[in-house]
Amino acid sequence: MPDRLMLLDTASLYFRAFHGLPDTLRRADGTPVNAVRGLLDMIARLVAEFRPSHLVACWDDDWRPEWRVALIPSYKAHRVAEARAGMPDIEIVPAQLEQQLPMIRQVLASAGIAVVGAPGFEADDVAGTYASHADMPVDVVTGDRDLFQLCDDERQVRVLYTARGMKNLDVFTEVSVVERYRVLPRQYADFATLRGDASDGLPGVAGIGEKTAASLLLRYGTLEALLEEAAAPASTVAAPVQARLAAAAEYLRSAPAVVRLVRDLSLPGLEEAGAALAPLPAARRRDLERLAGEWNLGGSVGRLVGALLRPEQ
Known part of the structure; x- marks a missing residue:
């Protein structure tokens, strides 16, 4: 075998x-x-x-x-x-x-x-x-x-x-x-970071659930690219999402390294x-x-x- x-x-x-x-x-x-x-x-x-x-x-x-x-x-x-x-x-x-x-x-x-x-x-x-x-x-x-x-x-x-x-x-x-x-699969850690995971004590980004997280990664590819676009002067990221990401900025700087294997x-x-x-x-x-x-x-x-x-x- x-x-x-x-x-x-x-x-x-x-x-x-x-x-x-x-x-x-x-x-x-x-x-x-x-x-x-x-x-x-x-x-x-x-x-x-x-x-x-x-x-x-x-x-x-x-x-x-x-x-x-x-x-x-x-x-x-x-x-x-x-x-x-x-x-x-x-x-x-x-x-x-x-x-x-x-x-x-x-x-x-x-x-x-x-x-x-x-x-x-x-x-x-x-x-x-x-x-x-x-x-x-x-x-x-x-x-x-x-x-x-x-x-x-x-x-x-x-x-x-x-x-x-x-x-x-x-x-x-x-x-x-x-x-x-x-x-x-290579996006899953970014997806879990955005969505959060109560079983691991990860709060996620308030207001961003599975569907929104998936759609954002479908459009921007990675969390890093999403955050760069959200901070751009003429950003294509919707204003409410920009606000949610900004409010969770400290969490988003740290969480990916925690979630990634x-x-x-x-x-x-x-x-x-x-x-x-x-x-x-x-x-x-x-x-x-x-x-x-x-x-x-x-x-x-x-x-x-x-x-x-x-x-x-």
């Missing part, structure tokens, strides 16, 4: 798993395992259906990077737990999910699945870097619309969007991004990261079987091991 890279927005998936399965799924000591089980089943399903040759679980080493907050203080602010003097921001994560994150890391390692993060950056940036430099087709699995900016039909990069659930994945290509939003991180290569899928050695299988028993993971481990076997194996 031809090579194909799958990049997982891991936090997006384990949050979905946690909220999708009952917390009555627990190991013997009472620790919940619903997120662990659900994530393993999601990965098994994705691998079985899309048959990647390489797989990376992209990790949030920093879910709210300081450099992004410095540009837009409201960035993800609604997800921050009560501030404590001298302490870094702590994301609001249910305690029962927090308990499962070390287990997720351990079981992914035992399954031979590469987990890659970057200090000071989000999983989105890890995915953006790998997707932008891969020499093979790429599937990015996420529930975050910002990753639509990676879609590239020429390079065969697409997004498997999970918003409607794993049984109803939406496959976004460059064409489908245009069909849905009337902007090209970083695509040039220094990351291990796919082979160095251990991203190539391969049959699990007997020792790893035994370790996974032990974890499955000790942690009450049911059939999730078996389904993952079965999916990781390539058809020719």
